[in-house]
Structure formats: structure tokens, C-alpha cells
Amino acid sequence: MLEIRQYTCLGAALRDALDRFPSEICLIEAERDREKLRLTYSDFKEIALPLARALEDADFDPNDRAAIIMTNQSKWLISAYAIFYCGGVVVPLDYKLSAAEHLQLLAHSKAKVLIVEYHLWRAIMQAPEFHNITTKIVLVTEAPLGADLAGAFRWEDFKRKGAPDFIMRQKDDVACIVYSSGTGGRPKGCVLTHENYLEQCLSLTAWYPFWPGVRYLSILPTNHAIDFMVGFVGPFVCGACVVHLRTLRPEFVRDAFVRYRITYVALVPMIVKNLERGLRAKFDELPSWKRSFLNSMIAINRLLTKRRPNVKLSRMLLPNIHRGFGGELLALITGGAFMEPSTMQFFYDLGVPVVNGYGLTEAGTALTLNDLKPFRADTVGKPLPGVEIRILNPDEDGVGEVAVRSKTVMSHYLDDPELTLETIVDGWLLTGDLGRFEKHGHLQLFGRKKNMIVTEGGKNIYPEDIETVFDGLPVKEYAIYAANFIWPKKELGGEKLVLVLRLEQNQTFDSRLLEDISARNRRLPDFKRVAGYLIWEKDFPRTASMKIKRQALAEEIAQVAQHPPVVTL
């Protein structure tokens, strides 16, 4: 591994990694069960530098911003490295957003360059807002020959001969602008510095190291803080290999574990639960004697790994299970959303250590992580080295808002000093999450103070961001809430959005209105949909400027309706 402390920027660390491990494989890319690409660190450099040179020749200057909208693939990482090489700022955007949202964030980030996959660019070109695009240079990957790209360049052809100039950045220079959400009214662009990432890399690799020969399966989107760190920066500075699978089909994900003998993988709860479902179904198909034998081996494994994992022993006790995961899996990292303890325990009992953690875009990849000494399914682990965590205003159970101070905490929100001041107070980041420390120093989370939900797929959803879909709904007024914000419960999981409706005088809730609501709801991506509605009989409290007083309305509803009278949509 490189000595990270000596670096002031990601570009320099990555540049040295490419020279230090020239013949190691750094990237493998597969389309379903077909391998498409395999690159050494030396190959990676050969592809990235002509792109960096072409960017420099196109007047992409230090501090200029370049957005990337791509699924997980080699060109994501090659492009990001080329941008860092030029001293630029990477703006990773979620490829699952709509074209209109992409255009909104491109404008907000003032990205000079956009690097985008063809199918996503096609959607952006067709959006009504496309004529407002301000991005100067667009590079489109994998475009069919002869396709109309509306003035964009083909990524594959955008290269120049000659060595580009490497631009060194300082620790407090901006490395990335990552949107934690807020595509509706108020985009939240987290401005993260090179120091943020270098510190995160140091603390994470101290607990979970990479080395040449390690293979990380990259499934979480690379725009997500976790994959950016453990599916790019972390493995690269250690000479490890990242495997990109260009599908999320469960059967190919399972196949990739075996085909590429995966060492680590980070997954959101939805995928882990899917794996659990698949395994349980297979167990159920076993003849009863085999099932009894398996249960006995699981019980023995549970007993022998109670204090700490012992992967070698687990592989001997449960060889078929471990062969199904490729035989070399060391840990399954989960994060980005609440994970049911029973699911984690299921995998741990099989000898597959599940590393549970807690982080947020505003504070880098992870703030706490389970050190597996012993495994704890009921906590999100202990603070990583260099991370200070305080519980603000704890109640009688010790539960209060989690506040964080660390060199991994973002610099500020882009162009939003007011929100920055509300969020970072005296150097402490107020997370909006509720938690407490238990007696062994593990953090436990219990819910949220803020009006938002996190889906099982790890998506942060702010109700305000999706209200525009209901614009023009024939009711007097409406608002969307996280159900837990109105009716707080000291637990996470099963988070839902609720549409609160105030009807016009004499209006009745009829089937036409229900159909209208349902149709609008269907326009949202599945993970953003409202789960139910609630008819509210009073006018919403509003500020002098007629904005809904969300907190006050939530309190009013909670007072009147102790048990959520929500009708499921």
C-alpha cells in the first residue's frame, strides 16, 4: 500500500499507484457472464493519460468541474482519474435520476464537462429542458457509430498524443462535489476535499486492508460515497483489483462471486436480503437429512465464531456455502441504509462476516464500522480512527442526535452558506440521525430527526424533492412527509412516505382523485413513491411567505392522530 500520509491529493496518490503496481490487474469488466475487459494498472494509465491530455487541450483547467453519469464501469474510473490528473473536480451524479434532474444538477454544479453513457445522454437530449444545458464539453461513451450526439464527442475518440501536465492539488482543495439529494427545490452538493478522501482512505484501510490479489466486486453505484472509496480509491492505492459487473441481475451477481473469486463486496440491504432469500429457498429444497446436517454445521460455526470470525474454519465447516461465494470472500460490507439484524446474523452464522457501518455523504464513506470483535448485528460499530462522535441532548435512554467531528467531514454545501451553517455547528456535523452509544462503545441508531427516509436500496429521499410531481393536484393543499417524522419511533427500517391532503370545502375524496394520485405516484421511480395518504381536516400552518410550516404541521397531526390513519396507495 502507498504511504497515504505523504500525499496532498487523490490525483498524486492514484498516479503513484499506477506506477507502483504496473503489472497487477486493476480492473475487470463483465457484461453478464461475458468478460469484456481486463486492465493492468499500466493499461489503465495508457488509456487515461491521452484523455487527460485531450481535456487539457480543450481548456479544462484546474478547479474546473466535470460531471460523470455512468453505471459502474471502467470508463467511470478512467475518466475520474483523468479529471484529477488535470486538477479538476469530479461531480459524480446518480445515473438513476431522471434526465430533468441530471440537467438541474449539471446547472447547479456548473460542470464544464459531462462524461455520460449513451443511453443516458439520449434521455437527456430528449428532455424539454435540454436547450438550457450549459455544459461546454460532453463525452459520450459507447455511442453507436453514426448516432446523433447533438454536438457531443465520442469518449473513445476523445484523446490526444503527448504527456498531459500533472496538476498537483493541496489537501484543502476540492476533490468532488457529491449530491446527497435535493433535486427538487434545494440541491445539496457536498463539497469534499482531497483531505476528506485521503483521511477516509487511511482509516478504512487500517481496519479492512486491500492488497494486490484482492478483488472487490463493485455493485453499489460508483457515485455513491462507499463505492467511490472501496471500489476505486482504496483498492487502487493498495494495488488491488475492482470487478465491474454491468448488470444487477441476481443470477449474474451470484455467478460473479465464483467466477472472480471475490474478496470483498459492498451491498445495500435490498441486495443482501435478496441473497438471503435465494439461500433460504435453496436450503428449503434440501432433503430433510441434509437440512439437519446443515443446521448442525451452522450451529457449530455460530458457536466457534462467537468471539470473532474465523473464515478458514467456516470454509471447512460449510464448504458448499463458501464455494457459492467464490471461496475467498472475507467480508460483505453493508451500508447506505438500515439493515435488519436478522439478515446480518444469517450470513454471519454461515461464516460470511457482515461488516455493518454508518456514514453519510456529508462525512465521507464511513464514520463507524463493526470491527467484528465480536460481531454485533445490533449496532453500526465503533467510530473509525480520527472520528469523534457526540450524542446531543440525550433523552432518558441516552438517545439523541448524532454529531460528528472528523477530517472526513465535508467542507460545505455548494452555494448554500445558510444550510452549511445549520448543518456544521462549531466544527460538528449535525447528522439528523438519532442514536446512542452502548456500554462497549458501539453506536446504535434509532431513527431520524430530519424529514427524510433512506430506502433499502440506500437512496436518501427528501419529501420536498418529490412534491412537484403532485403539482396541480385538485385539492386545497398537500404535503409529503416521512411517516417516522410525524410519528417518531425508536427504530429504523420500513421507512415510508405519506401524502397529507387538505381537501377543498365540500370536496370528497373520490375514485377520480385517487386515480390521479396513483397515476402521479407511478411517474416517480419506484423507490421514491408515496406509500399512503392521510386526509387532514384543517388548513396547513404557513409562514408569512406562505411556506408550509412542516414541523408545526407534523406536530399537529401527531397530536390528533396518535396511530397513523394512513390509507395505503
Next chain:
Amino acid sequence: MQTAEQTLNEILTLAAAHFKVPREKLSPDDDFFKALGIDSLQTLDLLTKLENHFHVELPDYELQGVSDFRTLAGKIQVRL
């Protein structure tokens, strides 16, 4: 070549059988997440079943933003 209506009917029948939902409870314009009670990963499972049945290959991104059977059928029909 089969008609779009036939494709749609076959999709509804396959989806009902795969997720053990009565066929008569599914309509072309239903939101399949809700009608089948599935998440986006299970939808990808369904897609694989449909690919095998119709002998076509649909990239994952083709499903982005698609939530009703009729639109899904359209995506498959153009590849037949």
C-alpha cells in the same frame, strides 16, 4: 411474428405464474411493483424469465422508469 397484444398476454401469464399471483388480478396498465408485490431486484429476476421466454436480451437500463406491464411489453416487442 406475434402481435403486441399476444406479447403482453404472455408477460402477464408468466409474471402471474412466477410470482404466484392469480392471472385475473393482473391488468396491462398495472404497476407491476405493486401488483406483484416485488422490489426492483425481483423485477430484474422477472426480466430474466421474460428474456429466456422470448429469446431476447434487454439491458438493465431499459427497465429504468418502467413500471407497468404494457410499457415492458413494448420494450420486448420491438426486439422480437
